[in-house]
């Protein structure tokens with residue numbers, strides 16, 4: 484940092500604090516960030532650097548102090564063992580049928596589907612060694628995520644120890660139940676703090692907070708649905724994988740089901756498009772997968788997503804009046 488006077492530093496620190504609070508507001512409350520994460524991080528590190536050079540400029544309301552007092556640099560990066568892919572979207576039944584027709588061209592073998600609720604939360608990768616939780620990482624850009632182990636260890640629903648002392652990686656979604664979300668926003672309003680726009684942002688804002696005591700205080704939960712290299716664990720279908728995940732002690736969403744064809748899937752979609760308001764957590768669609776791993780392996784992946792799965796997306800819910 485070039486030599487600057489105390490006054491120049493004071494002016495720049497005030498400017499940075501103002502900017503970073505505004506950007507945080509846009510990201511967590513309005514869900515409309517006006518800067519990229521990289522731009523935010525750059526300004527954040529400039530502020531941390533200035534505050535380290537001029538400690539008398541550190542104000543308790545500085546964004547760098549929002550993490551429980553210590554000047555933490557940020558999360559370590561974690562390279563995922565295999566990419567955390569995203570899903571192709573389908574917005575209507577015709578697109579779902581096109582997905583099925585593409586699959587039928589890819590294989591002559593018979594196959595079934597599994598349908599699972601698409602949880603509106605934050606994707607997470609958990610690594611267990613000899614049954615002990617050793618690392619939790621966010622999806623990040625799909626190949627590199629953030630090490631959020633200390634936060635995830637403070638979620639009661641996430642087992643720190645599996646029922647079997649094995650090495651395994653599982654993937655799922657961390658979410659904030661609707662009731663926890665309402666309670667959190669009521670408390671924040673009473674404290675004059677900004678409220679979160681939706682449970683997904685509240686979950687993400689909690690998990691990405693550098694102070695683990697924040698996660699401790701907020702009631703998050705999770706559902707798990709993928710075993711990395713699942714066939715090494717003697718399972719040959721998504722249905723069997725979900726059973727094993729549950730047997731290991733991880734929470735599995737019970738609404739999953741095995742279906743024969745697209746018409747069954749249409750019925751399942753209609754059931755949850757209507758019934759999702761009654762669920763205690765937000766969903767933003769249905770994930771449809773080929774059940775048999777042998778067929779998944781035949782179908783393979785495009786650059787960004789599996790050919791053997793699709794996310795049927797529900798229309799965005801009208802903002803609650």
Ligand SMILES: NC(=O)c1cnc(N)c2cc(Br)sc12
Nearest residue numbers: 569570599600601602708770
């Ligand atoms: N059950 C599932 O596979 C599932 C549920 N909820 C989600 N948000 C996601 C995202 C991917 Br990618 S898969 C998946």
